[in-house]
Amino acid sequence: MHVRKIRPEDYTTIHSVMNDWWGGRPMADMLPKLFFVHFQETSFIIEKDGEIAGFLCGFFSQTFEDEAYVHFIGVNPQFRRQGIASALYSSFFDAVRSNGCHVVKAITSPANKKSIQFHREIGFEIERGDDEVDGVSVHTNYDGKGGSRVLFVKYINDVNSKTI
Secondary structure (H helix, E strand, C coil), rough: CEEEEECCCHHHHHHHHHHHHHCCCCCCCCCCCHHHHHHHHEEEEECCCEEEEEEEEEEEEECCCCCCEEEEEEEHHHHHHCCCCCHHHHHHHHHHHHHCCEEEEECCCCCCHHHHHHHHHHCCCCCCCCCCCCCCEECCCCCCCCCCCEEEEEECCCCCCCCC
């Protein structure tokens, strides 16, 4: 496996496979090209056998100097359960930690049980919301009416600490 920073020319490839990677769900429009242009220091691709096995797009918070945020992470279905997502998160943690961030946040839909399980497995906590869905705390209408979300937070330590 080879992890590298994302490049603008990766956009077309990633955008063309996103909906397939999500089982036909229309996800591609949730990841605009600007992430591939403006957030290269905090966005990564992992390649395996010459193929894109996964990607992570994240950024430093412009509001909270100690925080960073993961906007999107995706793993090619044929490479799932091989440590791809963990390796991508590890690269992100290293990048943001080296710039003084110690808090990482992410969100998902309450219907995305695999994402909830994965984030918990790598040490994210669920931020208390105002409602519950299937026993998981959610923030009602976080992304507009009907857009309830599970909010995650992970506190990462200094560069000498192992986080996952």
